[in-house]
Amino acid sequence: MAADPRNDPGVYLAAERTYLAWIRTGLALMGFGFVVARFGLFLREFVEHDRGQNVASTGFSIAVGVGLVLAGVTVNIASAIHHVHLTRQLNSGNYQPGGPSVLAVTVAIFLAAIGLAMAIYLMVVR
Numbered sequence: 001m002a003a004d005p006r007n008d009p010g011v012y013l014a015a016e017r018t019y020l021a022w023i024r025t026g027l028a029l030m031g032f033g034f035v036v037a038r039f040g041l042f043l044r045e046f047v048e049h050d051r052g053q054n055v056a057s058t059g060f061s062i063a064v065g066v067g068l069v070l071a072g073v074t075v076n077i078a079s080a081i082h083h084v085h086l087t088r089q090l091n092s093g094n095y096q097p098g099g100p101s102v103l104a105v106t107v108a109i110f111l112a113a114i115g116l117a118m119a120i121y122l123m124v125v126r
Contacts, residue, residue, distance in 0.1 A: 004093070015086050022079030025107065029072030037065025060121055064114060071110055078103050
């Protein structure tokens with residue numbers, strides 16, 4: 001029979017490490033979103049300076065960048081809520097392990113969709 005998780009500091013430390021990993025993921029999404037949004041601006045300015053042409057912005061990089069930043073914010077908020085819920089379950093002794101993380105699956109599907117959209121965009125826009 002497993003030891004009581006309320007008395008095992010390793011369980012709480014594992015929960016803390018998982019929470020911090022989600023925070024890093026959210027921060028990475030926000031940072032990447034900022035870079036994507038600003039990279040379109042950089043390319044537009046570069047082409048205008050190099051070729052002397054005015055280049056119309058499609059707004060795609062800004063939309064994707066803002067979406068990634070908002071996804072990062074959502075991941076951070078969801079991970080904080082999940083961590084508080086998990087520690088309450090551990091403290092009360094009601095924790096039932098099992099099942100995949102809804103947050104992890106949602107983030108993976110979202111990032112796959114963003115990646116697919118970016119790949120299509122790169123193939124179409126030349």
